Amino acid sequence: MLMPMLGEAWHAIGANRMRTFLTMLGMMIGVGAVVLMQAVGAGAQAAVRKQIDSMGSHLFIVLAGSPSSGGVRMGGGASSTLTVGDAKAIRNLPGVSTAAPVIPSSQQLVYEASNWNSQVFGSTPDYLKARDWAIANGDGFDESDVQSGRRVALIGATVADNLFGSDDPVGKTLRIRQAPFTVIGVLGRKGQSLDGRDQDDTVIIPYTAMQRALSNSRFRDSVRMILVQASSDQAMAGVETALPELLRDRHRIGPEADDDFFVNNLTAVANSAAETARTMSLLLGAIASVSLIVGGIGIMNIMLVSVTERTREIGIRMAIGARQRDILMQFMSEALMLSLTGGLIGVGLGLSGAWMIELIWHAQIALSWDAVVIAFAISASTGIFFGFYPAFKASRLDPIEALRYQ
Incomplete structure (x- = not known):
């Protein structure tokens, strides 16, 4: 039952390829941006952590005091x-x-x-x-x-x-x-x-x-x-x-x-730098996630247009025995197919972008497969969430009115 439904969904979204591509574009950009930004942010955290580890762990530096000469105070360690x-x-x-x-x-x-x-x-x-x-x-x-x-x-x-x-x-x-x-x-x-x-x-x-x-x-x-x-x-x-x-x-x-001395906690300074890098990584991920919402809205918009265009088709399906649940699952599977395909291409774009940044700018990149899986799962969830309303609207159409629709 599932495979025929997915095959039918693929055939339906392939009927208008340009519109399908533009619909998936938002999801592709969103998932790609999340994967890329997470890779850049994780790379920055790894670079900071490497620098912290190179300093040594649990460190304090005790500096000699700063003497005064002619009213001028010298720097720490000068005495x-x-x-x-x-x-x-x-x-x-x-x-x-x-x-x-x-x-x-x-x-x-x-x-x-x-x-x-x-x-x-x-x-x-x-x-x-x-x-x-x-x-x-x-x-x-x-x-x-x-x-x-x-x-x-x-x-x-x-x-x-x-x-x-x-x-x-x-x-x-x-x-x-x-x-x-x-x-x-x-x-x-x-x-x-x-x-x-x-x-x-x-x-x-x-x-x-x-x-x-x-x-x-x-x-x-x-x-x-x-x-x-x-x-x-x-x-x-x-x-x-x-x-x-x-x-x-x-x-x-x-x-x-x-x-007459100064005590500096190097570990506190290092941890502050690490926390800053972690915050920036989360911020980059949050900004990139906005693209997923935009992509979801695009899917909902196109699915609503599709429901309007295929009202007569829905009426015929219901007239020959299709239930509301069948219509709901049909349009939900199309929305899911759009989001999954866009998400899969987006993962590829994100990984390619991370590789290009590392190759051209020699920046440290840390690819997190957890972030890839999460971004892909979010894209699927976004498709289901934003595709539900158009699918629900299609399943609630009156068969007689749908058949009369021109």
């Missing part, structure tokens, strides 16, 4: 209020997984005839743990290297490409400023950070080697920042509260005095 001892004390706080003191500096790197300017970070082995940063080639340095101030370096992929080209950097010696450092490892690729900085344009050395060979600071134990990693999501709130209390106590800051 020497944080020490390696602070990092060791923070590491013992409940809920803290690791804490790494960091001394950042921009330095010129030289290897044979090649040179490159990069960010150099003096730290401890805990820096890689906090950043969830793997070593792709070679080995890392350990606490004994930190204690002895050994001049060894871990370099990022960008530094390796620009200084060493296709050569293996491990075991070779580069100069930072004029100090020689032996490359012992190459870091895995991280890509761009949320602020667009190339994280692979990085050199990591023991902070003691940084202080002895590259730093002009008189305070040998001072650091510019401390990278703190909480053990879990649940521990972050407690760590965020305990950090300022510990540092204020260690720095002997009075109740009314301002902090």
Whole structure:
């Protein structure tokens, strides 16, 4: 019963192909737009999530305070209020997984005839743990290297490409400023950070080697920042509260005095960016869904026209025994056939559009088959919803009046 009805519906909508195509066009555009926008939105979320994961998880950055000079306040991290001892004390706080003191500096790197300017970070082995940063080639340095101030370096992929080209950097010696450092490892690729900085344009050395060979600071134990990693999501709130209390106590800051440090919750910033991307994805999907409603209205409009044109046919069918239910199912099947065919073509258009965007603009696209199935199901539901009224109107026609219709 179903297959003959669908075959008849296909024959009926094929009687006027141009009108059928224009009717399906709205559904094709609607479904295609939903699939395409969901792919773009999911790709944006995936890109943001990748950047968040590259930063490390459950992170806080503690920056040294901002001193004043002649009434001019310097930026955060410009003073020497944080020490390696602070990092060791923070590491013992409940809920803290690791804490790494960091001394950042921009330095010129030289290897044979090649040179490159990069960010150099003096730290401890805990820096890689906090950043969830793997070593792709070679080995890392350990606490004994930190204690002895050994001049060894871990370099990022960008530094390796620009200084060493296709050569293996491990075991070779580069100069930072004029100090020689032996490359012992190459870091895995991280890509761009949320602020667009190339994280692979990085050199990591023991902070003691940084202080002895590259730093002009008189305070040998001072650091510019401390990278703190909480053990879990649940521990972050407690760590965020305990950090300022510990540092204020260690720095002997009075109740009314301002902090001489800043605590930044990187995870909160990252989650905010992820939430923004998710909201934009939902907004794009909602805007595209409007096209489905427009397509449904087009189906209802054409079906009403079809009922009017085929009034005499309906009368003949009812005169030879067709029931109201048969007429209803006939026109419902035509509306369903229009929406399903338009939806199927729309899915193809959406997938093709996503592929073209990825190919031409090199944007990250994440195809969600759930979104494809949902868009297709919505197109079918839209056809049933908007096709019901014309079908119901056709089934309620008076056979005698329908036969008299000219």
